[in-house]
Amino acid sequence: MASAPNTAQPAPSICYLWHGGDQGEPAPPGWLDLDEYAARQSEANPPGTGRVRAEQPCFSIFTSGTTGLPKASVMTHYRWLAAMAGVGGMTLGIRRKDVFYCCLPLYHNNALTVAWGSVLSMGASLALDRKFSASQFWERVRHYDATVFCYIGELLRYLLNVKPCPTDRQHRIRLITGNGLRPEIWDQFEQRFGIHRIYEFYGASESNIGFINLFGVSQTAGFxxxxxxxxxxxxxxxxxxxxxxxxxxxxxxxxxxxxxxxxxxxxxxxxxxxxxxxxxxxxxxxxxxxxxxxxxxxxxxxxxxxxxxxxxxVGDTFRWKGENVAAGEVEGAMARHPDIDHGVVYGVSIPGCDGRAGMAAITLSPGVTLNGPGLAQHLNRLLPAYAVPLFLRIRDHQETTGTFKYRKVELKQQGFEPDQVAEPVYVLLDSQRGYQPLTAELARQIQQGEIRL
The missing domain is CATH 2.30.38.10 (Luciferase; Domain 3)
Structure with a gap:
């Protein structure tokens, strides 16, 4: 009896593609020059494309890694095509003459699936920029004569942090889409830049569900x-x-x-x-x-x-004084203070206390020093008492992921003790006095319960 043929497929080899950029730098040894390689390829679909099925993996894409190490999630052809039709075709109504500006990295689904998929849905144009720059953003939009752009995370807040100028509305953007536009800055962004079609959506690379603001309702991730x-x-x-x-x-x-x-x-x-x-x-x-x-x-x-x-x-909401504190709500209140460029809020443990006390890592505007009483008054006016952060640490800059999301893992681990934090730390012991430097002696008294917060 003849033995069955060996049908096992060999493991695919890995090749590294090189693009020399504007200077046309040559590919290093062992790399394929992308331009040369692409020029040698046929314009016809490879024979194998006819055997591709919708449920098969299209690519793996990494999560952002805000709460730990990034994980590679599987994106199937079906999910990519569904996003292309549902977002670009049905929801956004992309037109052939649209120019979709994208300054996000292609290793994120908002670029790889939302932006690129929307463009392919109607044969529009994709303007893919090298990086995001808050100070140059609108100049780049005008350079490409863009009509659409996508955003993520705090990108829109960064744009609001740039000093207003007369050219803020000098663009042809007719709609934007993305996720992470906080409700507290929604109206401010809309009015300042004159963009009234905001297709906020909710989704994740690994999720089997998505929401999108199909009906144009303000301050919602949609339906x-x-x-x-x-x-x-x-x-x-x-x-x-x-x-x-x-x-x-x-x-x-x-x-x-x-x-x-x-x-x-x-x-x-x-x-x-x-x-x-x-x-x-x-x-x-x-x-x-x-x-x-x-x-x-x-x-x-x-x-x-x-x-x-x-x-x-989950994990960004913590419990203090028997109440739930949403870090995003507190971050929004901080963003409304003119002296603060960025504020990252999280909970830290205090010995002998239930729950977690609020702490904020803040970056001040250039040339500004902390006004402890003024910041405390501002936050007490906007937030319930239990939500006002009890600790502050002043940072020159915030650590973010490649998709502009704040990293909080290390901040939570370091807590509030001065010997664990290499930056200035402040504590709120009295609302009238405001934030004051946290000395080693004050920290000891808090740790031992001599000062109750």
């Missing part, structure tokens, strides 16, 4: 027709609550809870390249035995009519 739920969440344990029967409970309209989406054969969870990491994102026996839901890791507000508003990442 989805797909099955989802917003469930009660315990900020102390950072886990969803379960009732006496072991099932989760939906929050009422207007409430804030954990966003989860049902995993079904039609809406699968494609996961990460590491199966163990993928399993950690799944919740089982949520509303009934045997069901499976994707844990977004995000806290959102139920706005009704299948709309949500992003509130915070």
């Amino acid at each position: 989805t027709p797909l099955p989802f739920a917003i469930v009660e969440f315990d900020n102390d344990t950072e886990t969803p609550r379960r009732n006496h029967n072991g099932f989760m409970q939906r929050i009422p309209r207007g409430g804030i809870g954990l966003l989860i989406s049902e995993v079904t054969p039609r809406r699968p969870f494609d996961g990460y390249t590491d199966p163990a990491a993928g399993e950690k994102k799944l919740l089982r026996d949520v509303f009934k035995k045997g069901d499976c839901w994707f844990n977004s890791g995000d806290l959102v507000r139920d706005q009704g009519m299948h709309h949500i508003q992003f509130v915070d990442r």
